[in-house]
Amino acid sequence: MKNVLIINGHQYYDVVAKGELTASYIDTATNFLEENSFTVKTTHIEKGYEIEEEVQKLVWADYVIFQYPVYWMSMPWLAKKYFDEVLTQGKHYASDGRSREDASKTYGSGGLLKGKYMLSLTYNCPVSEFDNEKGFFDGLSLDEAHIAVHKIFQFCGMTPLKSYAVHDIFKGDLNLDFELEKFEKVLKDNFLLD
Template sequence: MKILLINGAQEFAHSQGKFNKTLHNVAKDTLIQLGHTVQETVVDEGYDENTEVEKILWANVIIYQWPGWWMGTPWKLKRYMDEVFTAGYGQLYANDGRSSKNPTQNYGKGGLLHEHRYMISCTWNAPAAAFEEVGNFFDGRGVDGTLLTFHKANQFLGMKPLPTFMVNDVIKNPKVDIAVCAYKDHLNDVFGSANA
């Protein structure tokens, strides 16, 4: 399988992006060991929009790695998506899916990447309970409900989601070794050996 790894972490204020870089590299090493072909982009190092469109077209799967900042992605990853997805007009998506005959229906159905998948791997200082428990901060919506707009941006291109991986409590109660092992297991479960 051809997999594009996008590291959306960035250096900003007190964040150095080290843990997300670690997880990005775990994914790279694990997937290569499983026999998959990998390309990568580190958003904080800059990118060429047209090259990124080609990488997305090349990939069967995109794995996004990023920290949850203010209930979403770091701003450079959002800018990456705005710039690269827009540059991909006619290649990543044809239109917004609607027709003038019925302009209220089929919004978001104009994507061209129907055979592609995407996966989120994200880190949060929030504990898992903040996502899972009704009455807690995210009111039981779970991580995927919290990230609805991120999912919809990728689904607008026609891609379908793979199971999200989330690491919690990364500042107040970090458990890096446990997270790394859990991520390797997740990658094995989702992708398995390329030769299987």
């Protein structure tokens, strides 16, 4: 059996961010994974957590899904605080990777975690802004626009799975059933074909 940790990085703001959309994605992922014989643990950052328990969950996990809404082009500040607190306990990397004795060991190569991770994002930004030289993100792909979040996991030794994002969530015409079908397809590709 494979172990999956789902981290809920949502942060509540009345009117604009109550958490229902994030919960829909986490419920879909949990049901999909459990139906396919994965063991699932979850952390809902906003509801509180014990640092040492989270340290151990990351060590336990073969896979991590980090589900979060994009606030001001990155993760909510409570999610950043979570990573700052949990990843500074010395259990997820041996060093920054460099060695005075071996110049081939480079920065960022000291991670101890060997699992894989998936980013799953909820966005008000339209998909057309990515991979578009004239777009807001200056031609960056979705993953390039979230390089800092990717590097958190990669610094700890994890490798990326395909990311997922739902866009235009405030436009008023979001077809959630259709989007969750797309999400489930990404889950199949990431977890059943891996």
